[in-house]
Amino acid sequence: MADRRTSGPTLEPGWRGLVSDLASDQRAFKGVPWSKAMMWLFLLSDIFIFACFLVGYMQVRITTPEPWPSASEVFALHLGGRDIPLLLIAIMTFILISSSGTMALAVKCGYERRRLATGGLLILTALLGASFVGMQAFEWTTLIHEGVRPWSNPWGAAQFGAAFFLITGFHGTHVTIGVILLIVMAAKVVRGSLAAERPGFLTRRRGRYEMVETLGLYWHFVDLVWVFIFAFFYLW
């Protein structure tokens, strides 16, 4: 029984081993910095928020007696004389998923201590994110011009507009916050604050390259949530 309290993993097989590893000394998750653990927890909490939003959307979609507007018509992009369904959304989705790729590269370069490459990739990620938000703003404007409001729309159930603006707005806010954080982080990386472990402006916590990864977790999460919103809102 003595090895259950030692610091490293106990390597006991099965359920018992899992529990005794997690319950072991000092850290439940070995080698995981505090900020990373916090980000995972925060994301877990945030998942519940988005899940509740989506469940709420499904529920009102079921309860409303009026017809639900057809997503492929509402979200069509008028291009070259004809309507192409879901084109804009496809582009937006592609851009956001690509930004996850650049983010992952930034994390890799960060751990290799390549300052400029990390900063550049972070800026590229921020640009992709910003263009996503820009296209979302374009989409919102188009729909508003067509008469979609949170309380009504020309095609059917009023909950369509309400759920659309609420859920994409909440997600867009997440992306916008992410873009701001990416820019701040890029500035820190390029200035060398992370390499020199300078304390942060507000929290006085020392900069470390793990921060890039922690921010990356957030960014990937925002992308992943978009996949669900895309599936439930645009494809259903």
Place this chain on the structure above:
Amino acid sequence: MHEREYEASPEAPPAETGEMELVHPRTFIGKYIWSQDAKVIAIQYAVTATAIGLVALVLSLLMRLQLGFPNSLSLIDPESYLQYVTMHGMIMVVYLLTAIFLGGFGNYLIPLMCGARDMAFPYLNMLSFWVYLASVLLLVAGFFVGDGSSGAGWTLYPPQAISQGTPGADGGIVLMLVSLAVFIIGFTMGGLNYVVTVLQGRTRGMTLMRLPLTVWGIFMATVMALLAFPALFVAVVMMLLDRLLGTSFFMPEMLGMGEEGSQRGGSPLLFQHLFWFFGHPEVYIVALPAFGIVSDLIATHARKNIFGYRMMVWAIIIIGALSFVVWAHHMYVSGMSPYFGFLFATTTLIVAVPTALKVYNWVLTLWRGDIHLTVPMLFAIGFLFTFVNGGLSGLFLGNVTVDVPLSDTYFVVGHFHMVMAVAPVLVIFGAIYHWYPKITGRMLDATLGKVHFWVTFLGTYAIYYPMHFLGLAGVPRRYYAYGETAFVPDSVQSLNAFITIAALVVAAAQLLFLFNLAWSLFRGREAGPNPWRATTLEWQTPHTPPRHGNFGDELPLVYRWPYDYSVPGVKDDYIPQNVPPQAVEREPAADRGRGGES
């Protein structure tokens, strides 16, 4: 009695990481106002929560005066009665109990009991308190806007909550909803801190299975809160949009004042599901820290190891998990499918199993213990009574067929005040009497404490026990006055008057407690570092009260679990967690009981 020290290890494992860097403030404001020290934040949280809790207490007294003497006193009108019901419930559940257990005791005890210098993210922790304060101010502002605070009941069910005609439908409900959203944001900041500190910030030798149950309770409650509050957040945001923008998430087609409303197609049931998906775990968010603290109080003051520590931990985890699948038992009369009722009645009654396990273990810890009837112990034992009482009436209400006639009567009021209001509040009192010496360095006066306990304990029975009979007689809750209601017998009135008098007496006893807090701060007996001769780390600090950084130059090393009380063959009747087996002073005659060193 256990025959040996429980799994004591001869040495602490090597450190995995370096020391935490603390920002030491130099100015008074940095130390006590914008403080990043978890202990100061804890006191800020506790004082704010107590202050707003006193407001809610006064509201309840005003309601009680109205109910007890409906024709002779005209202190409040029917609208304000509803508003006070709403504010009383919301403040007590969210802004007092949740904040004081997690923000107050969590902040104070987690770093100290885990052997950490501070919370993992002190800056975020500071923000958490200030955001909480903002939410309290927003809530209080509701009293002063146009038509006053919301009168929709603390559950805020739409469409009533945001329909014209309900008190506070103009401004009060908006402030209430915004305040809740702000509270959730602030709580999330703090909650992330508590969980990360428990998981990743413990000292050397402190395994999860050596944590005091207090930390386990607060930890699990925080995890639950992080997963349950999102549902409330979503409900609150949607209702705000319904109220401010005219969306129809929760608003069905309605006739109001003879006119058709513009909103249609929404689902009021959706709100109830979201609300109770938060609301039921919320009960355990309040209860689990109380469970944890009471375990430590009982073990310390009965000088005996807690009975079945591992099972106590697992019971906390299982209760936490189960509480997420029982929410719809609050909605038996809401018009759900009856199959749902069957499912949720089953899960609800299953919760009784781990809960009963905990009660048995507390009683078995007391069994043949060296019980010291100190004030904290009195409150802990009082908790056992009220909790078992409220738990048993919970078994009634968990069954659909029993709940349907009792729902919305005083039986429910009696039940949840017994189990969710009085029981945790008794634990809060016990905990304050227990930890006040560490927080201030002085003991609270025991005589005043005993008077406080007996009046509060017996008084709450006088208040809430009769309510069960009112409920069985069919007296509905949330009524301003019963007048000539045919099904309410006249005798109800005399019982109501009795309850009101009891409530006034109990409230007066709380003044005694407040006086004790203030008086003992300056005149109390010097406590010394470890007045209760307890084993956990917070009593082993070099300074009392502990300074910033908690443990002086070196963090304590942990060699044993927190319940080594009355170990046979050992000189003292307790062994602190940071004493290695080779340093324990033993009695020469007791060679037989030394199994722990093998």
